[in-house]
Amino acid sequence: MGPDNRTLDVEWLEDFVALAESGNFSRAAEARAIAQPAFSRHIRSLEEWVGVDLIDRGAHPVELTGGGRRFLPLVRDVLAGLEAARIKARLAQGQAAASLRTARDAAYAAVDTIHFEGAQFRRDIASKALS
Numbered sequence: 001m002g003p004d005n006r007t008l009d010v011e012w013l014e015d016f017v018a019l020a021e022s023g024n025f026s027r028a029a030e031a032r033a034i035a036q037p038a039f040s041r042h043i044r045s046l047e048e049w050v051g052v053d054l055i056d057r058g059a060h061p062v063e064l065t066g067g068g069r070r071f072l073p074l075v076r077d078v079l080a081g082l083e084a085a086r087i088k089a090r091l092a093q094g095q096a097a098a099s100l101r102t103a104r105d106a107a108y109a110a111v112d113t114i115h116f117e118g119a120q121f122r123r124d125i126a127s128k129a130l131s
Contacts, residue, residue, distance in 0.1 A: 010082065012046040013075045015039055016054065020072050023061030 018028040019039075029039035047054050054068035064072060 006045075006049055008049050009042070009045070010079075012042045012049070013079055015042045016046055016068075016075055017072070017079065019043060019055065019062060020064055020068070023063070025062065 015028065015032055015034070018032050019025065022028040022031060025040055025043075026036050029036040032039060034042075043055060050067070050071065052067040053065050054071055056063045056065050056068075
């Protein structure tokens with residue numbers, strides 16, 4: 001939570017990176033497939049959350065303020081960390097599923113072995129009983 005306990009939206013971070021890279025609100029909004037007024041609100045909301053102006057709106061193309069320049073690499077790290085966490089969680093789920101499949105296959109093989117050996121045992125007993 002940021003100032004006044006307002007929740008941070010990850011899209012604001014992605015929008016900020018897009019704006020920093022393009023230097024233009026309209027182009028960044030278009031690249032993010034969002035209407036420019038909504039995009040501008042995202043940037044303003046992020047600035048309110050951080051508590052400083054991140055963008056020098058008087059410069060053309062748009063430039064980052066000192067705070068924005070310091071914030072940008074941290075935002076990129078956060079976004080990369082979130083993506084890495086998502087990938088690791090998905091891999092863990094895949095590994096867990098693979099482990100379950102391996103355990104299931106081993107259990108089926110054990111059951112098959114028990115059935116086969118049990119049937120063989122019954123045949124052996126039956127043949128001894130008949131002899």
